[in-house]
Amino acid sequence: xxxxxxxxxxxxxxxxxxxxxxxxxxxxxxxxxxxxxxxxxxxxxxxxxxxxxxxxxxxxxxxxxxxxxxxxxxxxxxxxxxxxxxxxxxxxxxxxxxxxxxxxxxxxxxxxxxxxxxxxxxxxxxxxxxxxxxxxxxxxxxxxxxxxxxxxxxxxxxxxxxxxxxxxxxxxxxxxxxxxxxxxxxxxxxxxxxxxxxxxxxxxxxxxxxxxxxxxxxxxxxxxxxxxxxxxxxxxxxxxxxxxxxxxxxxxxxxxxxxxxxxxxxxxxxxxxxxxxxxxxxxxxxxxxxxxxxxxxxxxxxxxxxxxxxxxxxxxxxxxxxxxxxxxxxxxxxxxxxxxxxxxxxxxxxxxxxxxxxxxxxxxxxxxxxxxxxxxxxxxxxxxxxxxxxxxxxxxxxxxxxxxxxxxxxxxxxxxxxxxxxxxxxxxxxxxxxxxxxxxxxxxxxxxxxxxxxxxxxxxxxxxxxxxxxxxxxxxxxxxxxxxxxxxxxxxxxxxxxxxxxxxxxxxxxxxxxxxxxxxxxxxxxxxxxxxxxxxxxxxxxxxxxxxxxxxxxxxxxx
Numbered sequence: 190x191x192x193x194x195x196x197x198x199x200x201x202x203x204x205x206x207x208x209x210x211x212x213x214x215x216x217x218x219x220x221x222x223x224x225x226x227x228x229x230x231x232x233x234x235x236x237x238x239x240x241x242x243x244x245x246x247x248x249x250x251x252x253x254x255x256x257x258x259x260x261x262x263x264x265x266x267x268x269x270x271x272x273x274x275x276x277x278x279x280x281x282x283x284x285x286x287x288x289x290x291x292x293x294x295x296x297x298x299x300x301x302x303x304x305x306x307x308x309x310x311x312x313x314x315x316x317x318x319x320x321x322x323x324x325x326x327x328x329x330x331x332x333x334x335x336x337x338x339x340x341x342x343x344x345x346x347x348x349x350x351x352x353x354x355x356x357x358x359x360x361x362x363x364x365x366x367x368x369x370x371x372x373x374x375x376x377x378x379x380x381x382x383x384x385x386x387x388x389x390x391x392x393x394x395x396x397x398x399x400x401x402x403x404x405x406x407x408x409x410x411x412x413x414x415x416x417x418x419x420x421x422x423x424x425x426x427x428x429x430x431x432x433x434x435x436x437x438x439x440x441x442x443x444x445x446x447x448x449x450x451x452x453x454x455x456x457x458x459x460x461x462x463x464x465x466x467x468x469x470x471x472x473x474x475x476x477x478x479x480x481x482x483x484x485x486x487x488x489x490x491x492x493x494x495x496x497x498x499x500x501x502x503x504x505x506x507x508x509x510x511x512x513x514x515x516x517x518x519x520x521x522x523x524x525x526x527x528x529x530x531x532x533x534x535x536x537x538x539x540x541x542x543x544x545x546x547x548x549x550x551x552x553x554x555x556x557x558x559x560x561x562x563x564x565x566x567x568x569x570x571x572x573x574x575x576x577x578x579x580x581x582x583x584x585x586x587x588x589x590x591x592x593x594x595x596x597x598x599x600x601x602x603x604x605x606x607x608x609x610x611x612x613x614x615x616x617x618x619x620x621x622x623x624x625x626x627x628x629x630x631x632x633x634x635x636x637x638x639x640x641x642x643x644x645x646x647x648x649x650x651x652x653x654x655x656x657x658x659x660x661x662x663x664x665x666x667x668x669x670x671x672x673x674x675x676x677x678x679x680x681x682x683x684x685x686x687x688x689x690x691x692x693x694x695x696x697x698x699x700x701x702x703x704x705x706x707x708x709x710x711x712x713x714x715x716x717x718x719x720x721x722x723x724x725x726x727x728x729x730x731x732x733x734x735x736x737x738x739x740x741x742x743x744x745x746x747x748x
Contacts, residue, residue, distance in 0.1 A: 237497055243267045246486055246499040248472050248514070251320020252731040253715030254505030255451035255459065256363070259426075260739035262462035269497060270459070271470040271488055273510075274316030279452070283444035287582045290441035293317060293324045299509060300631050300643035305681060307533050307646045311440065311585075313684050314507065318468050319452035321507070322728065326439050327416040327448050328555045328617075329369055329729040330575065331360050331378065333563055336619070336723045343571035345651065346621045347720045350692050350701040359733035364414075367449035368422035368430070371414030377560040387419045390433060393552030395612035396578040398543065400557055402670035413558035413577060416449035416728070426458030435552045437580055455732075470495070473639065475502065475518045482710050489637070501710045501742070505735070508684040508717040509628065513642045515688065515698075516630050521707040526698050527688055528629060530622035532722040533646055533681035537656045538579065538589075538615040539663035541672025547612045554580035562616075562662070563724060570654040572619030573724045576663070579613040586611065593678045614666060616659040617682070620722040623649050628687050646681065683727055688717035702741035703734070714738040 244266040295314035315321030334353040339346035373384025389412030417433040433447040446453045474487035485498040512528045555577045563573040630640035691697025694706030705711040
């Protein structure tokens with residue numbers, strides 16, 4: 190393997206370019222194999238006994254499914270998790286090469302419509318044991334109290350059916366279980382009972398520029414909370430995890446185990462307590478009895494059709510596949526809310542070219558944060574957003590150049606020569622639920638013969654005003670930092686909503702505990718249940734909801 194980047198005085202120093210990862214050629218050849226075929230560790234196993242009934246089946250092994258799988262297994266229940274993608278070994282199968290890692294993303298075609306069609310794949314969807322956490326950037330800020338009370342505060346959107354105090358103990362538990370690296374005290378929430386367990390990661394080039402410019406403008410910044418280890422950390426169920434080497438490929442998969450994806454955290458814990466994880470298991474059918482209770486699921490695995498009976502079902506497949514499964518099986522549809530109120534975070538980016546050598550591929554991508562914009566005093570919109578520095582890999586950056594600036598051929602090659610002098614800032618902003626944004630099943634079929642999902646998204650006036658406010662501020666920051674050739678790229682990140690929680694089955698799919706109003710033994714736990722988008726990245730809140738849902742379920746069993 191190439192030598193890893195070195196740290197000096199908390200700052201990432203540029204190094205000479207290394208030769209291409211020697212794993213790359215073999216990985217590219219291996220990854221050409223269709224995901225439906227067995228992949229080494231996940232060779233075909235004997236079919237389960239068709240009469241065997243487990244306590245719980247969990248569909249999906251990402252941020253929504255993995256924590257509750259561990260909790261249920263630790264409670265002594267017999268649990269099986271079904272994951273549509275394969276199980277891979279990061280140490281031997283993850284290359285330090287952006288293109289080679291495309292297998293981490295959900296690459297099945299999803300149809301996108303509306304005036305601001307949302308890009309899928311690496312933007313928001315993952316596949317494999319660990320789900321989207323395999324390629325998330327590990328940004329883990331907590332939601333604010335006001336994020337859950339948008340309607341109360343602004344008369345727009347909807348409130349969550351509970352307050353932030355329901356999530357705070359789970360935030361704390363997850364931060365210490367995963368080993369979050371972050372500042373203590375946290376500037377925008379200094380009264381927290383416990384600080385982060387590890388010190389912040391070092392700042393990369395873009396973060397240092399943003400820090401300097403924000404100080405000139407009177408904007409408070411801080412190293413961000415990241416689910417990547419700044420020091421060795423003991424992980425229950427797996428042992429010692431090694432510290433981040435700041436190779437910058439978080440979004441292409443961490444081959445060191447320093448990033449807290451579910452495959453190196455909650456899933457090993459779950460398996461140590463007896464949970465079974467079945468990879469390459471694509472669920473197509475949810476079976477019910479005459480009373481409407483779920484009795485089992487049917488899935489395709491290595492060309493075989495398999496049935497697994499269960500007493501309870503936890504659907505944790507994300508804000509696209511969860512409503513898709515409900516629609517395909519005509520399940521939990523009485524509220525009329527399945528697929529409705531699709532949301533995507535405004536993620537406006539502003540880029541600049543600098544004289545300094547930035548090396549935007551190095552270090553944790555989101556190293557610096559400001560939440561001074563959580564509720565801007567001069568805002569003409571509801572909600573708010575956070576600011577963060579961003580790192581970017583070269584293929585992703587070139588793709589954005591083509592989409593936004595329409596460069597191609599020699600002009601694109603000429604611009605890409607400035608790549609190592611490029612730095613970016615972006616926002617992560619709240620998105621209001623709107624009836625014009627929704628998911629439906631199309632008439633077009635996928636390779637399995639199932640209807641492809643079509644998602645409609647149009648940024649409404651509130652999102653447009655937020656983008657204008659943020660773009661103006663980010664341009665000011667880069668001007669203060671001495672940037673040249675400043676340009677903006679409008680984008681929308683994450684997929685949220687589509688099976689929201691609420692207090693009544695007339696307006697929501699699940700209750701505050703994640704239990705479906707229509708189906709007595711069905712629970713949903715992923716970003717689809719969010720009533721509003723929140724003004725922070727969703728991963729930490731999804732995990733907190735997962736543990737909370739598991740605890741509510743276990744309490745109901747005891748009762």
